[in-house]
Amino acid sequence: xxxxxWRESVIYQLYPQSFKxxxxxxxxxxxxxxxxxxxxxxxxxxxxxxxxxxxxxLVDNGYDIRDYQRIHPRYGTMDDFQQLLKRLHxxxxxxxxxxVINHTSDEHTWFQESRSSKDNxxxxxxxxxxxxxxxxxxxxxxxxxxxxxxxxxxxxxxxxLHLFDRKQPDLNWEHPPLREELYKMIRWxxxxxxxxxxxxxxxxxxxxxxxxDAPEDAAHPLGQQFYKNGPxxxxxxxxxxxxxxxxxxxxxTLGEAPxxxxxxxxxxxxxxxxxxxxxxxxxxxxxxxxxxHPWRSRDWSINxxxxxxxxxxxxxxxxxxxxxxxxTHDHPRMLPDIIGAGDHYDQAAKLVxxxxxxxxxxxxxxxxxxxxxxxxxxxxxxxxxxxxxxxxYEHAVADGESETEVLEHIHKRSRDGARAPIPWNCALPQxxxxxxxxxxxxxxxxxxxxxxxxxxxxxxDSVLYYYRQLIQLRRMNPIVIxxxxxxxxxxxxxxxxxxxxxxxxxxxxxxxxxxEDVSIDWSAEQIDDTQQMIKLHGNYPKFSRPxxxxxxxxxxxxxxxxPYEALIYRMQSVSL
Ligand code: TEU
Numbered sequence: 001x002x003x004x005x006w007r008e009s010v011i012y013q014l015y016p017q018s019f020k021x022x023x024x025x026x027x028x029x030x031x032x033x034x035x036x037x038x039x040x041x042x043x044x045x046x047x048x049x050x051x052x053x054x055x056x057x058l059v060d061n062g063y064d065i066r067d068y069q070r071i072h073p074r075y076g077t078m079d080d081f082q083q084l085l086k087r088l089h090x091x092x093x094x095x096x097x098x099x100v101i102n103h104t105s106d107e108h109t110w111f112q113e114s115r116s117s118k119d120n121x122x123x124x125x126x127x128x129x130x131x132x133x134x135x136x137x138x139x140x141x142x143x144x145x146x147x148x149x150x151x152x153x154x155x156x157x158x159x160x161l162h163l164f165d166r167k168q169p170d171l172n173w174e175h176p177p178l179r180e181e182l183y184k185m186i187r188w189x190x191x192x193x194x195x196x197x198x199x200x201x202x203x204x205x206x207x208x209x210x211x212x213d214a215p216e217d218a219a220h221p222l223g224q225q226f227y228k229n230g231p232x233x234x235x236x237x238x239x240x241x242x243x244x245x246x247x248x249x250x251x252x253t254l255g256e257a258p259x260x261x262x263x264x265x266x267x268x269x270x271x272x273x274x275x276x277x278x279x280x281x282x283x284x285x286x287x288x289x290x291x292x293h294p295w296r297s298r299d300w301s302i303n304x305x306x307x308x309x310x311x312x313x314x315x316x317x318x319x320x321x322x323x324x325x326x327x328t329h330d331h332p333r334m335l336p337d338i339i340g341a342g343d344h345y346d347q348a349a350k351l352v353x354x355x356x357x358x359x360x361x362x363x364x365x366x367x368x369x370x371x372x373x374x375x376x377x378x379x380x381x382x383x384x385x386x387x388x389x390x391x392x393y394e395h396a397v398a399d400g401e402s403e404t405e406v407l408e409h410i411h412k413r414s415r416d417g418a419r420a421p422i423p424w425n426c427a428l429p430q431x432x433x434x435x436x437x438x439x440x441x442x443x444x445x446x447x448x449x450x451x452x453x454x455x456x457x458x459x460x461d462s463v464l465y466y467y468r469q470l471i472q473l474r475r476m477n478p479i480v481i482x483x484x485x486x487x488x489x490x491x492x493x494x495x496x497x498x499x500x501x502x503x504x505x506x507x508x509x510x511x512x513x514x515x516e517d518v519s520i521d522w523s524a525e526q527i528d529d530t531q532q533m534i535k536l537h538g539n540y541p542k543f544s545r546p547x548x549x550x551x552x553x554x555x556x557x558x559x560x561x562x563p564y565e566a567l568i569y570r571m572q573s574v575s576l
Contacts, residue, residue: 001089003195004046006252006277007321008481009094010357010471011364012045015329016053016075017061018421019367021434023076028421028433030076030084036424037087039453043370043464044471047094049198049254051329053081057107059167059387061329061419063098063200064105068185085193094195096252101182102201103168110181111169118156124175127161127207140213141223145388146294146395149223161211163204163227165387173205173236183243190244196252199276202237203257203268206230219291228259234267237275246274254323255279262315269320278321281361284308285331288338295392295409297338302496302513306487309359309498313485317360324361326352326369332417333368333375342515345449346372347564349463350539351511354566357470358500358509360485365467368422371451372463375417376443381407385440389414416440426452461541473537473568479505488525494518495561499527499571506571508533512561519560529555533569540565 014033022031030053040048052062055070062072071078088095104111113122129138129150138159141149143166150159151166161170171178186197208226218225237255245251255268255276268275287304290296316322326334334352335341341348349372356363378384381393389410396406411417420443425432431442431452442448456462474480483502489495494514500507512518522529533553540562553569561567 001092003092003094003250006047006094007362008474008478009047009252009362010045010474011047011049011254011323011362012040012043013049013051013325013328013364013366015051015367015419017051017439018419018433020422020424021436021438024435025074026434026436026438027074029074030071030080034080034084034087037084037091040088040093041091042468043365044468044475045365046092047096047195047252048088049096049364050098052098052100057105057167059105060165061386063100064103064107064165064168065100066105066107067109069188082192089193094250094252096196096198096254097189097194098200099186099189099197100200101171102204103162103164103170106167106169110178114169115153115155115160118158124172125178126169127172128156128158129161129211130158139211139223140216141211141226142221144221145391146221147391149221161207163201163221170207171205173232174207174209179236179239183240186240186244187247190248190251195250196245196254196277199253199255202255202276203229203233203260203264206233206236220294224259229257229264234273234275237268238273241274241276253277256282258282262311265312265316265322266320269316269322278323278362280364281308281312281322281324283311284324285326285328289331289413295396295413297409297412300338301493303491303493305355306490306496309485309496310487313360317485318482322361323364324356324359325364325366326356327366327418328364329366329418330415332413332415333373335372335374337375337412339513340515342563344515344563345374346461346463347539347562347566348515350466351513351564351566353463353467353470354509354537354539354568355496355511357474358480358507358568359498360483363474366418368418368420370464370467371423371453371456373420373423373451374443374447374449375412376420376447377411377417378441378444381410383441384410384414384416386415386419389416423448423452425454426450427454466539469537477505477507478502479507483507488527489520492520495520507536508555508567508569508571510558510561510565510567510569512563512565515563517560517562520558522555527555531555532572533558534572535567535569537568538566 017028019028020032020036022029053075054065055067055072056062056064110122110125113120114126132138137148137150143149144164152159162168204227214223253276257279287300290298421433421438423431456464479502483500486499488497496511
């Protein structure tokens with residue numbers, strides 16, 4: 001195996017229970033992935049981030065781990081896992097696992113021991129506090145699910161902290177034996193031959209020692225300033241690195257770190273600091289989401305996206321590292337509603353792809369995005385599975401909100417919108433995902449519009465082909481990976497345009513985020529508009545532009561972009 005330098009990678013996030021069912025139980029599994037390895041190879045990704053497959057009660061789809069060193073039988077066996085690893089390695093694809101070490105399941109033996117008595121040796125593995133002065137919760141922190149972050153445990157008369165579900169108690173990283181035990185487990189996985197980890201909620205492991213109350217008007221969830229990027233975070237991460245990753249070759253780590261400043265990102269990812277390789281640039285995905293109300297949407301403008309691109313580029317590019325993405329299993333898909341698509345759905349899907357593959361940062365494709373899958377809307381609450389979604393529904397309806405309104409919020413914001421099974425073949429029942437009814441329904445046909453793998457495989461103008469081409473374009477052109485970026489038309493409200501530059505080479509990327517023709521006025525830009533441009537890629541069929549020669553323009557000719565049009569040009573020479 002000869003792995004690519006990870007800075008040149010394109011990562012593919014595989015959410016296993018929704019990828020492919022290989023054993024006919026309605027739940028995606030390792031055999032299903034093995035059956036589809038060729039699909040991944042053809043796509044061109046060289047790094048798979050595999051969602052959690054560990055033993056778990058599956059309250060949060062595996063982000064609640066009961067036993068780190070066992071694979072849940074629903075996913076298969078350790079043998080299946082080894083086979084998958086071998087197939088991927090034969091094709092120079094890295095496999096990185098999801099590592100959830102901010103919390104475990106409450107069914108983990110450590111927690112079972114911990115809750116059993118105050119003097120149990122495992123007590124300090126978790127964060128226990130006696131009731132506050134009023135006899136209630138020790139502080140006002142709320143969990144990501146919206147309820148109190150504390151649950152009272154009768155057995156010992158104390159509360160335990162859980163930033164997520166009450167069945168996901170937070171681990172106490174202040175306690176050295178816990179850290180040792182985690183490192184041992186991590187080394188065990190690295191010894192299995194895996195290539196690294198995505199570190200779940202990793203910037204939350206160091207809590208402020210006093211666990212102070214948060215101001216009531218702070219952003220959701222209350223308390224986050226006291227545990228995100230906490231006081232000992234860099235010390236913990238460096239120790240983790242030294243005790244585990246540093247002893248293995250080719251290991252790649254990708255940290256989930258919401259709410260970070262660029263200074264912090266550098267601390268996390270500067271190679272000489274020995275913490276992590278890259279973080280997920282999460283702020284791009286927050287577009288359209290109300291920060292105070294997780295279930296409400298808000299208007300957004302592409303200027304926010306531009307700011308985010310610039311912020312990460314100027315703050316981190318070329319020094320630390322970060323992955324860029326617009327969808328994961330935690331957020332609704334961007335199409336059709338958040339980005340918008342109008343009557344130009346395929347163009348919009350390809351526009352998103354062009355954006356992600358041509359801005360600085362390592363692109364991360366969440367499964368199904370390469371098919372342009374839509375955010376799935378289930379008409380009945382009974383079809384939703386996510387505990388956070390169901391909890392919100394129950395509370396909101398009990399509080400007297402109208403069911404129709406609550407469902408509308410859920411349609412727009414539920415994490416399940418991105419968790420529908422991959423449609424492998426539209427001609428088969430369950431869209432070819434499984435022979436039986438899947439754990440969550442497939443996307444209804446009137447939303448899917450036939451965007452299945454089998455169909456897209458045979459259409460060179462499909463979204464799938466477009467992703468493959470972009471991945472190849474990155475492979476062939478270091479400018480996309482290492483080049484600098486200059487934003488043009490910074491105030492334009494519909495168009496994003498940037499120049500990438502690397503050594504003697506210059507590219508211009510133009511993206512129209514509007515569902516209409518939009519004109520461009522270059523006169524205010526410091527750019528020589530008579531320079532020749534060679535078109536490298538675009539999301540409208542070739543020769544559909546009414547110019548004499550499709551592939552060569554000068555900038556002055558380019559006065560208009562079509563709805564959701566994306567264009568990549570090589571510029572012969574340009575003075576900025
Ligand atoms: O998510 C952690 C996280 O930071 C959340 O803000 C996430 O954005 C939120 O769930 C959105 O509703 C990670 C996992 O990606 C997520 O699936 C898990 O539920 C969570 O950790 C707990 O392990």
